[in-house]
Amino acid sequence: MHALALLAASVTVIGAIMVITRKVAVHAVLYLVVTLLALAALLVMLGASFAAMLEIIIYAGAIMVLFVFVIMMLNLGQPDSAREKEWLRPRAWLGPGILAAIVCAELLYCISPLSGSMPSLASITAHDVGLSLFGRYVLMVELASFLLLAGLVSAFHIGRNRMENR
Amino acid sequence: MPVFSFNDTLLLATILFSVGLAGVLIRRNMLFMLMSLDIMLNAAALVFVGAGARWHDAAGQVMFLLILALAAVETAVGLAIILCLHARGRPTLDADTGNLLQG
Amino acid sequence: MGEILLPLLILSPLAASLILFVTAGRMSAYAVGTVACVSMGLSAAISIALSILLLSGPATGIVQTILWPWMHIAGFSADIAFMLDRISMVMILVVTIVGLLIHIYAASYMRDDPGIARFFGSMTLFVASMLVLVLASDLLCLFIGWEGVGLCSYLLIGFWYDNPVNTAAARKAFYMTRMGDAALLCGLLLLATAADSLHIGTVLAAAANGQITPTALNMAALFILIGALAKSAQIPFQTWLPDAMAGPTPTSALIHAATMVTAGVYLIARLHDLFALAVPVMALTAVLGALTILMGACTALVQSDLKRILAWSTISQLGYMFLALGCGVWQAALFHLMTHAFFKALLFLTAGAVIVRTHHEQDIFRLGGLHHTMPGLTAAFVIGASALAGLPLVTAGFYSKEMILSGVWPAHFRLIHELMLSGHFLWGMALLGAFLTALYIFRCVFIVFFGKVGTTATGRTSRLMTIPLACLCVLSLCGGIIEMPTTFPPLHLFSALLDPEASHSHADEPGWLVLAGAVVPLAGLGVAWVLWGRPSPVMCEIPGQAAVIRFARTGEGIDVLYDRLFVQPFRFLTWLTRHDILDYVITGTGRLTRTASTSVLRARSDFLGTLTLWGTNGIRGADRLLGQIQNGRVRWYAAWIAGGLCAALAMAVLS
Structure with missing residues (x-):
């Protein structure tokens, strides 16, 4: 395993x-x-x-x-x-x-004190994620939707052929 | 099932992040820079999921989802910019030629 | 019953809008008009039914329905919820009935336009958003409607988007109102943090029992006021409304005269308990309203474009409403809102009919003598003008204006300890405004409909257009008698409707106030007759090109001012960032030192020369290094970030 x-x-x-x-x-x-x-x-x-x-x-x-x-x-x-x-x-x-x-070396050096692992518990299912996503983090979802919308609009705007629209 | 400890996750994520960073710094082709950025984002997402598993909190995967959204937007806009530059007759996709603003 | 009807009221125009947008012009013009008018008729019927339902209930009863909870976060929650009380009842009646009449008119007016589906889609969407705005019981939900009407306004001003002037006007309206929207959002956030909810009842209760600190309350009221000012085109946001006349005339009638621009008035009337606690903001509202009355009336007096005159008159009349709100007589503001919706819609629709029949001639000096060819429209316009001027007893405008004037007279604001602002002064300004109103609108009447014959008119006004005009005529004449001045027989249906428990205690006001309010419009009419109306009028044209008149006529003086104040500095900032001023400084220093060192070298002063040369080289090196830092290459920037990360980590590791 x-x-x-x-x-x-x-x-x-x-x-x-x-x-x-x-x-x-x-x-x-x-x-x-x-x-x-x-x-x-x-x-x-x-x-x-x-x-x-x-x-x-x-x-x-x-x-x-x-x-x-x-x-x-x-x-x-x-x-x-x-x-x-x-x-x-x-x-x-x-x-x-x-x-x-x-950078890599420094980061590795930095994380070394964190050793001493704990076994991870039972897996986190989609159910838990969904509850958390639309419970505590619902505003984050809204913000992400804003981001996606902004990305959509800007990608459309940048990507269209300018010569056609002149 | 202690398959993969949090420490190992951090180790892997660090290496992945550094590889991505090296890619961004080394490559001049914007396409490769975008892919390297995606690798870096994946490394960050891996840390979130790992931490979520370590402390058994669904927030880690919530953050993963948000990073996924961010990556999608970043890729879409980045590729649109590449296409736009390419259409304007800058065929090399060289990131270093874009340093002059033209209104 | 009411719980089901309430969402249906909004759903009906929304569904029509969806149908019209989805079919995207594949329907015939007739079908498009039918769909829009049927949906509006349905929603007018529903609103009447709801009003009957509400009025048959107890005096303080409300109809409310919660559609779904929007968000529940720790410390804050918002619902998509609608509520009908007596204030919103007046508004939905105005919106749906006036909206229905304007839709019927527009079905004929826009018959030959290729974009008629888009037009009616936007119009019905506007009505739906306006109803959301009016019915929302949650301020966040209200904000949806607030933005929705702004969007529809943008779409309809720029309806004929082929002409760049129209799109520029649409953008201007959008930007100007957007500033207010941002302020409104700030106000809402303040209230939300203070009251933990944006439900109107909760907010008002929190304000009443002192849960909100006075500072926060004043700030929130100020921000909401700014939002309302921008939406209602009051000083200092008045510049967008005249340009908004670029849209089709029914749009101007519905959105930019009857309903959307009154949204600000409605919002403040809705929150009047909150504003009553913020005395400085109330005083500001009243003063800005009074100033806007005079400014709008003066500008309207020198305009030569028919629709622009009406636009400035709208601004001026909205000033009356803000004055009333500022003086705390919000019932009067709502009453004037209602009558204004009637007679201003009538004026706009009549003007639209005149403009169509004279081949899109809007300059009042090229029109003239139209009462020969279109007596019906002349009658309608005169009725609207009389109502606007407030000719005593026979018109609706008289009663509503009288209610505002009698409410303003006893008002007084204690701003600071000694500084008092008396309502008498504001009353004087409003009275002067009433005189100017009669003057400018009858100037327009005399020049356009009487006087020497100008453009020849052709065609006939279709039956479909005359019916709404007739209805609005009746409403403009009789819509006011439900509320009498105090010295008249005690008929106070409107204020009793809005505020059943309030007693009418201001009966001690002198009777000459009513008399003054009645005489002044007549005086204005008389002066207008002398100046422009007689067979040999005193003034045929606007006198001269005096700078003041030119400044006022175009209304562009303010635009130029805003350009200087806001746009130019911003341009300068962008110029600065574009030309990289730091770079100039560094290069300049380097060059200066180099020149100095060369001159010193020429003087052959060995030691000093060498020293200066070193200095020069050093500075040039630094210059080059600084230049390297900002070379515009993404990879270099990334490298600098990585280097910074490196250094920060090293510090963290080593410390």
Whole structure:
């Protein structure tokens, strides 16, 4: 059982690393899907099966499809891949990579005092989440709806073809 | 079922977050930057769910849901911006060329 | 019974609106008009039934229904709930009956417009929102209606969106009222935190038993007043209403004369117990109302566009209502609201009919002598004008204005210890306003309908348009006799209706007050006759192009002022942020030092020169570094954030 968790975690991390190093965008999207699926498996192991389902349906399903559509519309080709390769030379990634590594190290150092784990109790079902969501956090839901509406409007506004409307 | 302790969750989330951060910093292609941002958001969401499981509180998953909404909006708007820039004849999607404001 | 009828009253126009929007112009113009009119007729019938139900019950009885609880959070709850009491009864009667008449008129008026489905969809949606506003028993629910009517107003002002002028007017109206809405929301939040609920009864009870601190109460009342001022186009928000005349005429009649602009009056009348405790705000309301009366009347006096005259007159008449509210005689405000809805709708609809028959000519100086070709419309307009001016005894406007004047006279405000604001002074202003009202509206009558013949009129006014006009004529003439001045036979149906327990104790006022109120409009009529009406009028045109008159005529003086006060500074700020003033300063410093060092070098003072050169290089380096920080590249910004995170974590770790 623990081996399974370890496997999922390593798939997640490796997938994420693959995402940020690919040259072709479609490959990166596929790796991201793998990462998200592995993450969903981890969520199941954490007892959050509802969140895992949402992760698969909305994240790996809907949002990634959005990425795929946009990549199709952008029509990236061979020169792009070569350019990505050019942009991925060690000179370009060394500095930021070190910075990120420092952040990672510091964060890891910071969380180490939190060790001494407690076994997680029974899983949290969709029922509990729903009660909490529409009970204490109902205003948050309203705010999220505002955010989604704003996103919808702005995406529509930005994305429409300006030349047509001139 | 102590499959995955909170500490392990934090560890994984940290690594995931750093990988995402590195992606944002390294890549010049805006598409990849968006994907890296999604990875970072996922790391944050993982911490919330982990904490929810640790203290057995549904609030963790509520936060996960809200992060999901945030990610959806962020991706949609970001991709719309990319499409818009691409349509305006900036085919490289290079984030570093967008530093000049044009009214 | 009432619990079922109450939601139906709102549902009927809402359903019509949904039908009209969903079919999106696939119905014929006739069908569209029928759907809208039937729904409005239904809701008028329901509102009459509800009124009978309410009046047959006990004097303080209300009909209320809770549709569903909106939100329950710790310390706060709100419901979607409706309540019908006597105040809202008056309003729903006005909204549905006047609305029905205007819809019937509009079915004929808009018959040939391609966007008729959109028009009636917005109109019925407006009526539904207005009814929500009126019936809401919860201030948050009221706010839904408040925003809904604002939206519909926007949609209808910009109805003919092909013309950029119209869309600009719509935007202006939307922005101006939006400022008030923000203030109203602030007021509601204050009340919600103070009273833990926005249910009107709870809020008023909390205010009455001192649960709200005086400061919070005054602030809340002030914010609500600002919201009401913006909605009702009072000083200082008056500029949007004249531009709003860009919409179709039925819209102007329904939204910008009869109902929506009176929402502010209704809101304050609804919360009159709260406002009664906030004396400074009451005084402010009264003063702003009185100022608006005079300002609106003076501006209307120099306008040359028929609809704009009516718009400014609406502003001025709303000023009367605010004056009455400020003096605490909210019954009079509601009474004037009702009669004003009748005669202003009549005036607008008549003006619309005139404008249609003269091929969209709105300039009163190009119209003229219309009583030859359209005697019926002339009669209707004269009736409306008499009611607006308040000609004594025969018109509705006289009684309502008289009620306001007699209520204003005894009012007094103790602002600070010594400073008193007497109602006598406000009464004088209102009386002057009444004189000006008669003057400007009969100027309009004499120029447009009498005098020398201008544009030729064609066609006939259709039967469908004359019926509402006739109904409104009757209402404008007889709508007022339900409430008599005190020196007259004691007939006080209206105030008894609103406030059954109140005694009519202001019987000790001098009789000459009523006389003054009766004579002044007649004097205005006489002066108007001398100036514009006689066969050889004193003034045919507006005298000269004096700066004051030009300023007032367009009403744009205020716009220019607002532009200078608010828009230009904002533009300057955006200019500043765009041109990155900090960058200029840094570059300038660097350049200055460099020039200085070069000149010093030229002086060949070795040591000093080298020193200055170092200084220059240092500053240039700093300049370049600062420039690097804000190079506009997203990745660099992200890197700076990451670096900051790094540093903060390091500090947390090391400390």
